[in-house]
Amino acid sequence: MRLLALDTCTEACSATVIIDDEAHSQYQIAPRQHSVIILPMIESLLAESGISLKQLDAIAFGCGPGAFTGVRLGASVTQGIALGADLPVIPISTLASLAHTAMRLQGANQVLSAIDARMGEVYYASFQGSSADDLSCIGEEKLSAPESIDLPEPQASIAQWTGIGSGWDTYHQQFLQRSEIVTGSLAFQWLEDKFPNALDIALLAKIQFANGKMLTPEEALPVYIRDKIV
Amino acid sequence: MRVLGLETSCDETGIALYDTDNGLLAERLYSQVSLHSEFGGVVPELASRDHIRKTLPLIRQTLNEARLSIDQIDGVAYTAGPGLIGALLVGAGIGRSLAWSLGIPAVAVHHMEGHLLAPMLEAVQPTFPFVALLVSGGHTLLVYVEKVGHYQILGESVDDAVGEAFDKTAKLLGLPYPGGPELSQLAKSGRQGIYRFPRPMVNRPGLDFSYSGLKTFAMNTVKKLGDSIDAQARADIAYAFQEAAVDSLVIKCKRALKQTGLTSLVVAGGVSANDCLRGELKKLCDKMSVELYFPKLEYCTDNGAMIAYAGSLRLMDGHIEEAVIEAKPRWPLDTLS
Numbered sequence: 001m002r003l004l005a006l007d008t009c010t011e012a013c014s015a016t017v018i019i020d021d022e023a024h025s026q027y028q029i030a031p032r033q034h035s036v037i038i039l040p041m042i043e044s045l046l047a048e049s050g051i052s053l054k055q056l057d058a059i060a061f062g063c064g065p066g067a068f069t070g071v072r073l074g075a076s077v078t079q080g081i082a083l084g085a086d087l088p089v090i091p092i093s094t095l096a097s098l099a100h101t102a103m104r105l106q107g108a109n110q111v112l113s114a115i116d117a118r119m120g121e122v123y124y125a126s127f128q129g130s131s132a133d134d135l136s137c138i139g140e141e142k143l144s145a146p147e148s149i150d151l152p153e154p155q156a157s158i159a160q161w162t163g164i165g166s167g168w169d170t171y172h173q174q175f176l177q178r179s180e181i182v183t184g185s186l187a188f189q190w191l192e193d194k195f196p197n198a199l200d201i202a203l204l205a206k207i208q209f210a211n212g213k214m215l216t217p218e219e220a221l222p223v224y225i226r227d228k229i230v
Numbered sequence: 231m232r233v234l235g236l237e238t239s240c241d242e243t244g245i246a247l248y249d250t251d252n253g254l255l256a257e258r259l260y261s262q263v264s265l266h267s268e269f270g271g272v273v274p275e276l277a278s279r280d281h282i283r284k285t286l287p288l289i290r291q292t293l294n295e296a297r298l299s300i301d302q303i304d305g306v307a308y309t310a311g312p313g314l315i316g317a318l319l320v321g322a323g324i325g326r327s328l329a330w331s332l333g334i335p336a337v338a339v340h341h342m343e344g345h346l347l348a349p350m351l352e353a354v355q356p357t358f359p360f361v362a363l364l365v366s367g368g369h370t371l372l373v374y375v376e377k378v379g380h381y382q383i384l385g386e387s388v389d390d391a392v393g394e395a396f397d398k399t400a401k402l403l404g405l406p407y408p409g410g411p412e413l414s415q416l417a418k419s420g421r422q423g424i425y426r427f428p429r430p431m432v433n434r435p436g437l438d439f440s441y442s443g444l445k446t447f448a449m450n451t452v453k454k455l456g457d458s459i460d461a462q463a464r465a466d467i468a469y470a471f472q473e474a475a476v477d478s479l480v481i482k483c484k485r486a487l488k489q490t491g492l493t494s495l496v497v498a499g500g501v502s503a504n505d506c507l508r509g510e511l512k513k514l515c516d517k518m519s520v521e522l523y524f525p526k527l528e529y530c531t532d533n534g535a536m537i538a539y540a541g542s543l544r545l546m547d548g549h550i551e552e553a554v555i556e557a558k559p560r561w562p563l564d565t566l567s
Contacts, residue, residue, distance in 0.1 A: 039326070068275060076323025077555070079282075079285070080324040081330070083331075084330070230275075
Protein backbone atom coordinates (compact mmCIF):
# COMPACT_ATOMS: atom_id res chain seq x y z
CA MET A 1 0.00 0.00 0.00
CA ARG A 2 1.26 3.42 -0.97
CA LEU A 3 0.05 6.60 0.68
CA LEU A 4 0.94 10.25 0.56
CA ALA A 5 0.02 12.35 3.60
CA LEU A 6 0.36 16.09 4.03
CA ASP A 7 -0.44 18.65 6.67
CA THR A 8 -0.36 22.45 6.66
CA CYS A 9 -2.92 23.17 9.41
CA THR A 10 -0.65 24.74 12.03
CA GLU A 11 2.84 26.24 12.36
CA ALA A 12 4.35 22.98 11.09
CA CYS A 13 4.34 21.90 7.45
CA SER A 14 4.90 18.20 6.85
CA ALA A 15 4.53 15.39 4.34
CA THR A 16 5.01 11.64 4.43
CA VAL A 17 5.15 8.89 1.83
CA ILE A 18 4.37 5.42 3.12
CA ILE A 19 5.17 2.31 1.10
CA ASP A 20 3.86 -0.61 3.14
CA ASP A 21 5.95 -0.47 6.34
CA GLU A 22 8.50 2.01 5.06
CA ALA A 23 7.98 5.73 5.74
CA HIS A 24 9.70 8.78 4.27
CA SER A 25 8.91 12.02 6.08
CA GLN A 26 9.72 15.69 6.16
CA TYR A 27 8.63 18.07 8.89
CA GLN A 28 9.38 21.76 9.13
CA ILE A 29 8.25 24.54 11.46
CA ALA A 30 7.65 27.24 8.87
CA PRO A 31 4.94 29.75 9.74
CA ARG A 32 3.52 31.49 6.64
CA GLN A 33 5.79 29.50 4.32
CA HIS A 34 3.58 26.45 3.82
CA SER A 35 2.32 27.47 0.39
CA VAL A 36 5.89 27.89 -0.83
CA ILE A 37 7.37 24.67 0.55
CA ILE A 38 4.60 22.07 0.40
CA LEU A 39 4.83 20.98 -3.27
CA PRO A 40 8.67 20.87 -3.35
CA MET A 41 8.56 18.89 -0.09
CA ILE A 42 6.21 16.29 -1.61
CA GLU A 43 8.29 16.20 -4.79
CA SER A 44 11.49 15.41 -2.89
CA LEU A 45 9.77 12.71 -0.81
CA LEU A 46 8.43 10.99 -3.92
CA ALA A 47 11.89 11.09 -5.47
CA GLU A 48 13.45 9.73 -2.28
CA SER A 49 10.95 6.86 -2.10
CA GLY A 50 11.29 6.15 -5.80
CA ILE A 51 7.60 6.26 -6.72
CA SER A 52 5.42 8.52 -8.81
CA LEU A 53 2.08 10.09 -7.94
CA LYS A 54 0.32 7.67 -10.28
CA GLN A 55 1.60 4.74 -8.22
CA LEU A 56 -0.07 5.99 -5.03
CA ASP A 57 -3.25 4.40 -3.68
CA ALA A 58 -4.58 7.48 -1.87
CA ILE A 59 -3.76 10.91 -0.41
CA ALA A 60 -4.35 11.67 3.25
CA PHE A 61 -4.38 15.19 4.66
CA GLY A 62 -4.74 16.99 7.96
CA CYS A 63 -8.27 18.37 7.56
CA GLY A 64 -8.25 20.58 10.67
CA PRO A 65 -8.93 22.08 13.05
CA GLY A 66 -6.15 24.64 12.87
CA ALA A 67 -5.50 28.03 11.26
CA PHE A 68 -8.27 28.64 8.68
CA THR A 69 -5.84 29.51 5.90
CA GLY A 70 -3.57 26.58 6.69
CA VAL A 71 -6.45 24.12 6.88
CA ARG A 72 -7.74 25.34 3.51
CA LEU A 73 -4.30 25.20 1.92
CA GLY A 74 -3.93 21.52 2.83
CA ALA A 75 -7.39 20.77 1.45
CA SER A 76 -6.69 22.79 -1.74
CA VAL A 77 -3.40 21.02 -2.40
CA THR A 78 -5.02 17.64 -1.74
CA GLN A 79 -7.93 18.43 -4.08
CA GLY A 80 -5.56 19.58 -6.84
CA ILE A 81 -3.24 16.58 -6.62
CA ALA A 82 -6.07 14.07 -6.21
CA LEU A 83 -7.96 15.45 -9.22
CA GLY A 84 -4.85 15.41 -11.41
CA ALA A 85 -3.62 11.98 -10.34
CA ASP A 86 -7.12 10.47 -10.03
CA LEU A 87 -6.68 9.39 -6.41
CA PRO A 88 -9.10 8.97 -3.50
CA VAL A 89 -8.57 11.12 -0.40
CA ILE A 90 -8.59 10.42 3.33
CA PRO A 91 -9.16 13.33 5.73
CA ILE A 92 -7.59 12.92 9.17
CA SER A 93 -8.27 15.15 12.17
CA THR A 94 -5.28 17.13 13.41
CA LEU A 95 -6.40 16.47 17.00
CA ALA A 96 -6.47 12.70 16.34
CA SER A 97 -3.05 12.92 14.71
CA LEU A 98 -1.66 14.60 17.85
CA ALA A 99 -3.16 11.84 20.01
CA HIS A 100 -1.41 9.33 17.78
CA THR A 101 1.87 11.24 18.20
CA ALA A 102 1.57 10.90 22.00
CA MET A 103 0.81 7.21 21.60
CA ARG A 104 3.71 6.65 19.22
CA LEU A 105 6.30 8.60 21.20
CA GLN A 106 5.27 7.82 24.77
CA GLY A 107 2.94 4.87 24.62
CA ALA A 108 0.16 7.12 25.93
CA ASN A 109 -3.28 5.54 25.82
CA GLN A 110 -5.37 8.45 27.14
CA VAL A 111 -4.72 11.74 25.42
CA LEU A 112 -6.21 15.20 25.54
CA SER A 113 -5.17 17.02 22.34
CA ALA A 114 -5.53 20.79 22.25
CA ILE A 115 -4.61 23.24 19.49
CA ASP A 116 -4.38 26.97 20.14
CA ALA A 117 -7.35 28.52 18.30
CA ARG A 118 -6.29 32.12 19.09
CA MET A 119 -8.81 34.62 20.51
CA GLY A 120 -8.37 32.97 23.93
CA GLU A 121 -9.74 29.59 22.84
CA VAL A 122 -8.56 26.07 22.03
CA TYR A 123 -9.72 23.29 19.72
CA TYR A 124 -9.63 20.10 21.73
CA ALA A 125 -10.75 16.50 22.05
CA SER A 126 -10.00 13.45 24.21
CA PHE A 127 -8.82 10.15 22.78
CA GLN A 128 -8.34 6.63 24.07
CA GLY A 129 -6.66 3.61 22.55
CA SER A 130 -3.63 1.41 22.47
CA SER A 131 -2.75 1.55 18.77
CA ALA A 132 -3.68 3.31 15.53
CA ASP A 133 -6.33 0.60 15.00
CA ASP A 134 -8.38 1.40 18.08
CA LEU A 135 -7.65 5.08 18.68
CA SER A 136 -11.04 6.64 19.25
CA CYS A 137 -12.35 10.08 20.04
CA ILE A 138 -14.37 10.35 23.26
CA GLY A 139 -17.26 12.67 22.51
CA GLU A 140 -16.55 15.22 19.82
CA GLU A 141 -14.01 17.83 18.80
CA LYS A 142 -14.84 21.15 20.42
CA LEU A 143 -13.86 24.79 20.77
CA SER A 144 -13.80 26.65 24.07
CA ALA A 145 -11.85 28.85 26.45
CA PRO A 146 -9.05 26.83 28.09
CA GLU A 147 -10.49 27.24 31.59
CA SER A 148 -13.83 25.80 30.56
CA ILE A 149 -12.91 22.76 28.47
CA ASP A 150 -14.70 19.51 29.24
CA LEU A 151 -12.14 17.28 30.91
CA PRO A 152 -12.46 13.51 30.60
CA GLU A 153 -14.63 11.85 33.26
CA PRO A 154 -12.50 10.94 36.29
CA GLN A 155 -12.54 7.19 36.84
CA ALA A 156 -12.44 5.06 39.98
CA SER A 157 -8.70 4.61 39.82
CA ILE A 158 -6.60 7.66 39.09
CA ALA A 159 -6.18 7.82 35.34
CA GLN A 160 -2.95 8.92 33.72
CA TRP A 161 -3.57 11.32 30.85
CA THR A 162 -1.24 12.96 28.37
CA GLY A 163 -1.76 16.48 27.07
CA ILE A 164 -0.37 17.44 23.67
CA GLY A 165 -0.59 20.28 21.18
CA SER A 166 -0.09 24.06 20.96
CA GLY A 167 -3.17 24.55 23.18
CA TRP A 168 -1.20 22.87 25.98
CA ASP A 169 1.91 24.88 25.21
CA THR A 170 -0.02 28.15 25.51
CA TYR A 171 -2.52 27.32 28.26
CA HIS A 172 -1.03 24.51 30.38
CA GLN A 173 -1.32 26.67 33.50
CA GLN A 174 -5.06 27.16 33.02
CA PHE A 175 -5.52 23.45 32.31
CA LEU A 176 -3.50 22.26 35.27
CA GLN A 177 -5.32 24.55 37.70
CA ARG A 178 -8.59 22.71 37.12
CA SER A 179 -9.91 21.22 40.37
CA GLU A 180 -10.10 17.67 38.98
CA ILE A 181 -6.39 17.82 38.34
CA VAL A 182 -5.42 19.77 41.47
CA THR A 183 -7.33 17.31 43.70
CA GLY A 184 -5.65 14.43 41.92
CA SER A 185 -8.64 12.61 40.44
CA LEU A 186 -7.06 13.17 37.02
CA ALA A 187 -3.33 13.00 36.48
CA PHE A 188 -1.77 14.77 33.53
CA GLN A 189 1.61 14.81 31.96
CA TRP A 190 2.25 17.26 29.21
CA LEU A 191 4.19 16.60 26.02
CA GLU A 192 5.70 19.91 24.91
CA ASP A 193 6.12 21.54 21.51
CA LYS A 194 4.20 19.09 19.35
CA PHE A 195 2.35 20.06 16.19
CA PRO A 196 0.34 17.82 13.87
CA ASN A 197 2.66 15.64 11.80
CA ALA A 198 1.97 14.02 8.42
CA LEU A 199 3.61 10.81 9.67
CA ASP A 200 0.84 10.29 12.22
CA ILE A 201 -1.76 11.32 9.65
CA ALA A 202 -0.36 8.66 7.30
CA LEU A 203 -0.37 5.97 10.00
CA LEU A 204 -4.00 6.73 10.88
CA ALA A 205 -4.93 6.92 7.19
CA LYS A 206 -3.54 3.42 6.65
CA ILE A 207 -6.28 2.08 8.90
CA GLN A 208 -8.96 4.09 7.06
CA PHE A 209 -7.62 2.83 3.75
CA ALA A 210 -7.68 -0.78 4.95
CA ASN A 211 -11.31 -0.23 5.98
CA GLY A 212 -12.16 1.25 2.59
CA LYS A 213 -12.95 4.68 4.05
CA MET A 214 -11.95 6.91 1.17
CA LEU A 215 -13.55 9.95 -0.39
CA THR A 216 -13.55 11.64 -3.80
CA PRO A 217 -11.17 14.60 -4.41
CA GLU A 218 -13.99 17.17 -4.07
CA GLU A 219 -14.76 15.76 -0.64
CA ALA A 220 -11.32 16.83 0.61
CA LEU A 221 -12.86 19.62 2.68
CA PRO A 222 -11.68 21.53 5.73
CA VAL A 223 -13.02 21.01 9.24
CA TYR A 224 -12.97 24.38 10.97
CA ILE A 225 -14.89 23.72 14.24
CA ARG A 226 -15.06 27.51 14.67
CA ASP A 227 -18.04 28.37 12.53
CA LYS A 228 -19.04 31.67 14.09
CA ILE A 229 -16.95 34.04 12.03
CA VAL A 230 -19.12 37.13 11.44
CA MET B 231 -2.99 24.42 -26.31
CA ARG B 232 -5.91 23.85 -23.91
CA VAL B 233 -5.74 25.96 -20.76
CA LEU B 234 -7.90 25.57 -17.67
CA GLY B 235 -8.53 28.94 -15.98
CA LEU B 236 -9.46 29.43 -12.31
CA GLU B 237 -10.73 32.71 -10.85
CA THR B 238 -11.33 32.94 -7.08
CA SER B 239 -10.09 36.41 -6.14
CA CYS B 240 -13.30 37.71 -4.60
CA ASP B 241 -16.87 36.43 -4.46
CA GLU B 242 -17.23 34.52 -7.74
CA THR B 243 -15.81 31.11 -8.54
CA GLY B 244 -15.09 31.14 -12.29
CA ILE B 245 -13.75 28.18 -14.27
CA ALA B 246 -13.12 28.04 -18.02
CA LEU B 247 -11.34 26.02 -20.67
CA TYR B 248 -9.69 28.02 -23.44
CA ASP B 249 -8.14 26.48 -26.52
CA THR B 250 -5.59 28.62 -28.38
CA ASP B 251 -6.78 27.09 -31.68
CA ASN B 252 -10.52 26.88 -31.08
CA GLY B 253 -11.28 29.61 -28.54
CA LEU B 254 -13.40 29.18 -25.47
CA LEU B 255 -14.53 25.55 -25.06
CA ALA B 256 -16.60 25.73 -21.87
CA GLU B 257 -17.03 27.75 -18.71
CA ARG B 258 -18.83 27.82 -15.38
CA LEU B 259 -19.45 30.63 -12.95
CA TYR B 260 -20.79 30.50 -9.43
CA SER B 261 -21.63 33.80 -7.74
CA GLN B 262 -21.68 34.08 -3.95
CA VAL B 263 -23.74 37.29 -4.00
CA SER B 264 -26.62 35.80 -1.99
CA LEU B 265 -24.17 34.45 0.62
CA HIS B 266 -22.81 37.93 1.35
CA SER B 267 -25.98 39.96 0.84
CA GLU B 268 -27.16 39.75 4.45
CA PHE B 269 -23.84 41.31 5.56
CA GLY B 270 -23.99 44.14 3.03
CA GLY B 271 -20.57 43.30 1.63
CA VAL B 272 -18.17 40.46 0.92
CA VAL B 273 -17.09 38.59 4.09
CA PRO B 274 -13.59 37.30 3.21
CA GLU B 275 -13.64 34.15 5.37
CA LEU B 276 -17.08 33.14 4.05
CA ALA B 277 -15.87 33.72 0.49
CA SER B 278 -12.84 31.44 1.03
CA ARG B 279 -14.98 28.73 2.61
CA ASP B 280 -17.30 28.77 -0.36
CA HIS B 281 -14.57 28.73 -3.01
CA ILE B 282 -13.09 25.51 -1.66
CA ARG B 283 -16.50 23.79 -1.84
CA LYS B 284 -17.28 24.99 -5.36
CA THR B 285 -14.03 24.92 -7.36
CA LEU B 286 -13.63 21.19 -8.04
CA PRO B 287 -17.29 20.51 -8.91
CA LEU B 288 -17.15 23.47 -11.33
CA ILE B 289 -13.94 22.14 -12.91
CA ARG B 290 -15.65 18.77 -13.46
CA GLN B 291 -18.72 20.42 -15.00
CA THR B 292 -16.54 22.52 -17.30
CA LEU B 293 -14.60 19.44 -18.45
CA ASN B 294 -17.84 17.53 -18.99
CA GLU B 295 -19.29 20.33 -21.10
CA ALA B 296 -16.14 20.33 -23.25
CA ARG B 297 -16.19 16.50 -23.35
CA LEU B 298 -12.61 16.41 -22.15
CA SER B 299 -10.89 14.55 -19.36
CA ILE B 300 -8.52 16.26 -16.95
CA ASP B 301 -5.42 14.75 -18.59
CA GLN B 302 -6.36 16.40 -21.90
CA ILE B 303 -5.51 19.89 -20.65
CA ASP B 304 -2.08 21.37 -21.41
CA GLY B 305 -1.82 24.17 -18.85
CA VAL B 306 -3.46 25.74 -15.81
CA ALA B 307 -3.95 29.48 -15.28
CA TYR B 308 -5.10 30.81 -11.92
CA THR B 309 -5.68 34.28 -10.51
CA ALA B 310 -2.82 34.98 -8.09
CA GLY B 311 -3.81 38.56 -7.27
CA PRO B 312 -4.80 41.21 -6.51
CA GLY B 313 -7.74 40.22 -4.32
CA LEU B 314 -8.67 38.62 -1.01
CA ILE B 315 -5.71 36.58 0.23
CA GLY B 316 -7.74 33.62 1.55
CA ALA B 317 -9.90 33.45 -1.56
CA LEU B 318 -6.88 33.72 -3.88
CA LEU B 319 -5.09 30.92 -2.02
CA VAL B 320 -7.89 28.45 -2.78
CA GLY B 321 -7.63 28.93 -6.54
CA ALA B 322 -3.83 29.15 -6.45
CA GLY B 323 -3.57 26.07 -4.20
CA ILE B 324 -5.87 23.93 -6.30
CA GLY B 325 -4.64 25.26 -9.66
CA ARG B 326 -0.92 25.02 -8.95
CA SER B 327 -1.20 21.56 -7.35
CA LEU B 328 -3.36 20.27 -10.18
CA ALA B 329 -0.82 21.39 -12.79
CA TRP B 330 2.00 19.88 -10.74
CA SER B 331 0.26 16.53 -10.43
CA LEU B 332 -0.49 16.47 -14.18
CA GLY B 333 3.08 17.50 -15.00
CA ILE B 334 1.92 20.48 -17.08
CA PRO B 335 2.86 24.18 -16.81
CA ALA B 336 0.96 26.64 -14.63
CA VAL B 337 0.78 30.41 -14.68
CA ALA B 338 -0.14 32.94 -12.00
CA VAL B 339 -2.42 35.48 -13.69
CA HIS B 340 -2.94 39.11 -12.66
CA HIS B 341 -6.67 39.62 -12.19
CA MET B 342 -6.68 43.06 -13.81
CA GLU B 343 -4.72 41.80 -16.81
CA GLY B 344 -7.55 39.30 -17.20
CA HIS B 345 -10.06 42.17 -17.32
CA LEU B 346 -7.86 44.21 -19.70
CA LEU B 347 -7.64 41.34 -22.17
CA ALA B 348 -11.26 40.18 -21.85
CA PRO B 349 -12.29 42.08 -25.04
CA MET B 350 -9.90 39.76 -26.91
CA LEU B 351 -12.42 36.96 -26.35
CA GLU B 352 -14.82 38.75 -28.73
CA ALA B 353 -15.11 38.31 -32.49
CA VAL B 354 -14.22 41.97 -33.05
CA GLN B 355 -11.11 42.84 -31.08
CA PRO B 356 -9.28 46.08 -30.36
CA THR B 357 -5.77 46.43 -31.75
CA PHE B 358 -2.84 47.47 -29.56
CA PRO B 359 -2.10 50.03 -28.30
CA PHE B 360 -5.32 51.18 -26.59
CA VAL B 361 -6.59 53.00 -23.52
CA ALA B 362 -8.49 50.85 -21.02
CA LEU B 363 -10.88 51.97 -18.33
CA LEU B 364 -11.26 49.35 -15.59
CA VAL B 365 -14.19 50.05 -13.32
CA SER B 366 -15.42 47.66 -10.64
CA GLY B 367 -16.21 47.36 -6.94
CA GLY B 368 -12.50 47.11 -6.20
CA HIS B 369 -10.81 49.17 -8.93
CA THR B 370 -10.98 52.40 -10.90
CA LEU B 371 -8.08 52.50 -13.34
CA LEU B 372 -7.12 54.13 -16.59
CA VAL B 373 -4.42 52.11 -18.30
CA TYR B 374 -2.25 52.61 -21.36
CA VAL B 375 -2.08 49.13 -22.90
CA GLU B 376 0.89 49.05 -25.22
CA LYS B 377 0.77 45.31 -25.81
CA VAL B 378 0.21 42.14 -23.78
CA GLY B 379 2.16 42.46 -20.54
CA HIS B 380 3.01 46.13 -21.01
CA TYR B 381 0.71 48.33 -18.98
CA GLN B 382 1.16 51.86 -17.79
CA ILE B 383 -1.26 53.21 -15.19
CA LEU B 384 -2.47 56.63 -16.33
CA GLY B 385 -4.77 57.25 -13.39
CA GLU B 386 -6.55 55.53 -10.53
CA SER B 387 -8.84 56.25 -7.64
CA VAL B 388 -7.15 57.85 -4.67
CA ASP B 389 -9.84 56.48 -2.33
CA ASP B 390 -12.99 54.39 -3.00
CA ALA B 391 -13.45 52.47 -6.22
CA VAL B 392 -16.35 53.73 -8.33
CA GLY B 393 -18.30 50.48 -7.92
CA GLU B 394 -17.84 50.71 -4.18
CA ALA B 395 -19.30 54.25 -4.22
CA PHE B 396 -22.28 52.96 -6.23
CA ASP B 397 -22.85 50.13 -3.73
CA LYS B 398 -22.47 52.35 -0.66
CA THR B 399 -24.74 55.07 -2.01
CA ALA B 400 -27.30 52.41 -2.93
CA LYS B 401 -27.20 51.11 0.65
CA LEU B 402 -27.78 54.66 1.86
CA LEU B 403 -30.89 54.82 -0.32
CA GLY B 404 -32.15 51.57 1.21
CA LEU B 405 -31.42 49.37 -1.82
CA PRO B 406 -30.46 45.71 -1.35
CA TYR B 407 -26.82 44.50 -1.77
CA PRO B 408 -25.08 44.71 -4.17
CA GLY B 409 -26.78 48.01 -4.84
CA GLY B 410 -24.91 49.36 -7.88
CA PRO B 411 -27.22 47.85 -10.52
CA GLU B 412 -30.28 48.65 -8.36
CA LEU B 413 -29.17 52.26 -8.08
CA SER B 414 -28.92 52.56 -11.87
CA GLN B 415 -32.41 51.11 -12.15
CA LEU B 416 -33.75 53.62 -9.61
CA ALA B 417 -31.97 56.49 -11.42
CA LYS B 418 -34.16 55.80 -14.48
CA SER B 419 -37.11 57.37 -12.65
CA GLY B 420 -35.00 60.24 -11.32
CA ARG B 421 -35.20 63.76 -12.75
CA GLN B 422 -32.38 65.80 -14.13
CA GLY B 423 -31.46 69.07 -12.41
CA ILE B 424 -33.09 68.46 -9.00
CA TYR B 425 -29.75 67.81 -7.30
CA ARG B 426 -26.30 68.70 -8.51
CA PHE B 427 -23.46 66.50 -7.22
CA PRO B 428 -19.80 67.57 -7.48
CA ARG B 429 -17.46 66.09 -10.12
CA PRO B 430 -14.47 65.17 -7.98
CA MET B 431 -10.99 65.97 -9.28
CA VAL B 432 -12.08 67.20 -12.73
CA ASN B 433 -10.74 70.69 -12.08
CA ARG B 434 -7.30 69.30 -11.39
CA PRO B 435 -4.87 68.14 -14.01
CA GLY B 436 -4.10 64.44 -14.16
CA LEU B 437 -6.16 61.31 -14.55
CA ASP B 438 -6.78 60.22 -10.97
CA PHE B 439 -10.25 59.71 -9.55
CA SER B 440 -11.87 60.21 -6.16
CA TYR B 441 -15.23 58.79 -5.11
CA SER B 442 -15.40 59.06 -1.34
CA GLY B 443 -16.49 62.71 -1.51
CA LEU B 444 -19.36 61.81 -3.82
CA LYS B 445 -20.52 59.16 -1.39
CA THR B 446 -20.36 61.69 1.48
CA PHE B 447 -22.28 64.23 -0.61
CA ALA B 448 -25.01 61.64 -1.13
CA MET B 449 -25.08 60.93 2.60
CA ASN B 450 -25.43 64.62 3.47
CA THR B 451 -28.17 65.09 0.88
CA VAL B 452 -30.13 62.19 2.37
CA LYS B 453 -29.57 63.54 5.91
CA LYS B 454 -30.76 67.02 4.96
CA LEU B 455 -34.02 65.60 3.66
CA GLY B 456 -34.51 63.64 6.87
CA ASP B 457 -37.95 62.05 7.20
CA SER B 458 -39.28 64.01 4.25
CA ILE B 459 -37.38 61.77 1.80
CA ASP B 460 -39.78 59.97 -0.53
CA ALA B 461 -39.48 57.59 -3.46
CA GLN B 462 -39.11 60.44 -5.96
CA ALA B 463 -36.38 62.13 -3.90
CA ARG B 464 -34.49 58.83 -3.70
CA ALA B 465 -34.71 58.42 -7.45
CA ASP B 466 -33.56 62.02 -7.96
CA ILE B 467 -30.55 61.43 -5.69
CA ALA B 468 -29.71 58.20 -7.53
CA TYR B 469 -29.90 60.10 -10.81
CA ALA B 470 -27.65 62.93 -9.61
CA PHE B 471 -25.13 60.52 -8.10
CA GLN B 472 -24.90 58.39 -11.22
CA GLU B 473 -24.71 61.47 -13.43
CA ALA B 474 -21.73 62.81 -11.45
CA ALA B 475 -19.95 59.44 -11.18
CA VAL B 476 -20.30 58.74 -14.88
CA ASP B 477 -19.43 62.29 -15.84
CA SER B 478 -16.11 62.14 -14.01
CA LEU B 479 -15.26 58.82 -15.70
CA VAL B 480 -16.11 60.22 -19.12
CA ILE B 481 -14.11 63.43 -18.55
CA LYS B 482 -11.03 61.42 -17.55
CA CYS B 483 -11.40 59.05 -20.51
CA LYS B 484 -11.53 62.04 -22.82
CA ARG B 485 -8.38 63.45 -21.23
CA ALA B 486 -6.58 60.10 -21.43
CA LEU B 487 -7.44 59.71 -25.13
CA LYS B 488 -6.23 63.24 -25.87
CA GLN B 489 -3.08 62.81 -23.82
CA THR B 490 -2.09 59.52 -25.46
CA GLY B 491 -3.42 60.28 -28.93
CA LEU B 492 -4.79 56.72 -29.08
CA THR B 493 -7.94 55.91 -30.99
CA SER B 494 -9.24 52.81 -29.19
CA LEU B 495 -10.91 52.69 -25.78
CA VAL B 496 -11.63 49.43 -23.97
CA VAL B 497 -13.98 49.47 -20.97
CA ALA B 498 -14.09 46.53 -18.57
CA GLY B 499 -15.01 45.61 -15.00
CA GLY B 500 -18.42 45.25 -13.33
CA VAL B 501 -19.38 48.94 -13.63
CA SER B 502 -18.93 48.76 -17.41
CA ALA B 503 -22.33 47.04 -17.43
CA ASN B 504 -23.85 50.42 -16.46
CA ASP B 505 -26.15 51.67 -19.26
CA CYS B 506 -25.62 55.32 -18.51
CA LEU B 507 -21.81 54.92 -18.66
CA ARG B 508 -22.08 52.96 -21.91
CA GLY B 509 -24.29 55.64 -23.48
CA GLU B 510 -22.10 58.57 -22.44
CA LEU B 511 -18.88 56.89 -23.56
CA LYS B 512 -20.47 56.05 -26.90
CA LYS B 513 -21.29 59.74 -27.40
CA LEU B 514 -17.74 60.74 -26.45
CA CYS B 515 -16.10 58.19 -28.74
CA ASP B 516 -18.37 59.05 -31.67
CA LYS B 517 -17.42 62.70 -31.25
CA MET B 518 -13.69 61.88 -31.04
CA SER B 519 -13.74 59.20 -33.78
CA VAL B 520 -12.49 56.66 -31.26
CA GLU B 521 -13.31 52.94 -31.47
CA LEU B 522 -15.08 51.80 -28.30
CA TYR B 523 -14.95 48.19 -27.06
CA PHE B 524 -16.91 46.55 -24.31
CA PRO B 525 -16.52 42.89 -23.44
CA LYS B 526 -19.91 41.18 -23.43
CA LEU B 527 -21.78 41.52 -20.15
CA GLU B 528 -20.74 38.18 -18.66
CA TYR B 529 -17.08 39.10 -19.20
CA CYS B 530 -17.45 42.52 -17.60
CA THR B 531 -17.63 40.92 -14.17
CA ASP B 532 -15.21 38.35 -12.76
CA ASN B 533 -14.99 35.12 -14.76
CA GLY B 534 -12.69 32.21 -15.50
CA ALA B 535 -12.57 32.79 -19.28
CA MET B 536 -10.49 35.96 -19.04
CA ILE B 537 -8.03 34.20 -16.72
CA ALA B 538 -7.74 31.17 -19.00
CA TYR B 539 -7.20 33.51 -21.97
CA ALA B 540 -4.61 35.76 -20.30
CA GLY B 541 -2.83 32.67 -18.98
CA SER B 542 -2.81 31.01 -22.39
CA LEU B 543 -0.94 33.97 -23.90
CA ARG B 544 1.78 33.67 -21.27
CA LEU B 545 1.99 29.89 -21.53
CA MET B 546 2.25 30.07 -25.33
CA ASP B 547 5.05 32.54 -24.74
CA GLY B 548 6.93 29.81 -22.85
CA HIS B 549 6.20 30.95 -19.29
CA ILE B 550 7.68 28.55 -16.71
CA GLU B 551 7.05 28.77 -12.99
CA GLU B 552 8.21 26.72 -10.03
CA ALA B 553 5.90 24.44 -8.08
CA VAL B 554 5.25 27.16 -5.55
CA ILE B 555 1.79 28.31 -4.51
CA GLU B 556 1.68 32.05 -4.45
CA ALA B 557 -1.09 34.56 -3.78
CA LYS B 558 -0.39 38.26 -4.07
CA PRO B 559 -3.23 40.27 -2.51
CA ARG B 560 -1.44 43.46 -3.61
CA TRP B 561 0.18 43.24 -7.00
CA PRO B 562 0.68 46.47 -8.99
CA LEU B 563 -0.39 46.02 -12.62
CA ASP B 564 2.55 48.02 -13.94
CA THR B 565 5.08 45.56 -12.48
CA LEU B 566 4.07 42.98 -15.09
CA SER B 567 6.23 42.38 -18.12
